[in-house]
Amino acid sequence: MLEIQRIRSEKELIIEGLKKRHFDATSIIDELLSTDEKWRIYKTEMENVASQMNQFSKEIGILFKEGKQAEANVLKAQTAELKTKEADLKERVDAFDEQITNLMYQLPNVPNELVKAGKSEEDNETVEEHGSAPEFGFKPMPHWEIADKFRLIDFELGVKITGAGFPIYRGKGAKLQRALISFFLDEASEAGYEEHLPPHVVNEASGFGTGQLPDKEGQMYYIQEDDLYLIPTAEVPLTNMYRNVLLPNEDFSIKITGYTPCFRREAGSYGKDVRGLNRLHQFDKVEIVRVEHPSNSEKALNEMLDHVKGLLEKLGLQYRILRLCGGDTGFAAAMTYDFEVYSAAQEKWLEVSSVSRFDTFQSTRLKLRFKNADKKSQLCHTLNGSALALPRIVAALLENHQTEDGVNIPEVLHKYTGFKTI
């Protein structure tokens, strides 16, 4: 959510910025500002009435104490009138309030100055590319065939017990999964991120805090009986730990990590894009999250990018980094870098990480602030990134490191897997 103060003072800049998303904010902002103006007028009026009522109440109390019943009753009668007036004003103020909130929820974050205008993924810029595609002396298999051949992942069995998009990993497939999680968590710990194991379901307030609600409601699994949501990413519980938090000073840099399964309904997805591990309803991911002083968030973002690069290099995967264009940048993000690994057998790029800075967009909703040098509370910046999401990493590892009779496991994983080849 953007800050209303910012919309009041930087209207034009915001409208200009949002154009990079091909989002025309003019009418929303105009309506917002005029509603905000009315809200303030009525609110001031309401508070004046409330103030007078409070005054009368005090006087009535004093009169009663002095035994002046008659005079007190006169004042009581007068208050009744004010009360109706106040109730009426409150109703209007509340209505404006709700209208403002609804409008605010419609405004996405303003893209960072580095972000180029663009409509879709075709306009994303490739900023870096590392490694090269492996050479095979044979026709490489797609990962679902490898998984089948070596009994690593059973997609059909998952369908039987749950449904499509819920594969069962087994044998070396399951162990590889566990190895990757441990490897990613250890790497994150080494980089200074404190490990957490958060709940995998969250309440509604948390969904709003990080911005999944209200705009992505249909993407989350919802448990009606308890009014809880299955998390689509560890970002939700991890970042919401800092909901309604006021950090005592400006000397902070919070780095946290956690592994969770992620649940996504992915309604409407079908076809070859969802083949194998390419898109699942449940998958594993290690997330890194940071809460930073505004002046440090650029540095933090770069550190996160370096961290993810390191992981991919240690796994020996060819990858590229894209800076998403305005139109492809998520609703809440100011800037997002996607990491994609090359899938040798599918001959396409697979997204394995998304690293974003949100500036104050999440902290506004979260009410996540710190005391600055002037003892004023100021909004923190939040960032997060996948480090990493497993399924497509597994797909790329199987495909890119396959040999004629098996798969080579990258050396960094040996101590976790206990085997070097599949």
Add this chain to the structure above:
RNA sequence: GGAGAAUUGGCAGAGUGGUCGAAUGCACUGGUCUUGAAAACCAGCGUACCGCAAGGUACCGGGGGUUCGAAUCCCUCAUUCUCCGCCA
């Protein structure tokens, strides 16, 4: 799941219908004193919104209600604790 008790400022803890945004203590900040420190003393010390300001409004777990007036009474939800039941 059943029964009971509780929820007040950073912490502890008063307050059961009126001038209470809330006593007191601790913690914290500034000052006096001191060679320095401690102690003592003085002062300050929650958050948010509106306003140039003066000031105003709201907040005593959340929401709703009664009343001229609610931290205080009522309803409801949540959480915590105790006991019982169930259980990995």
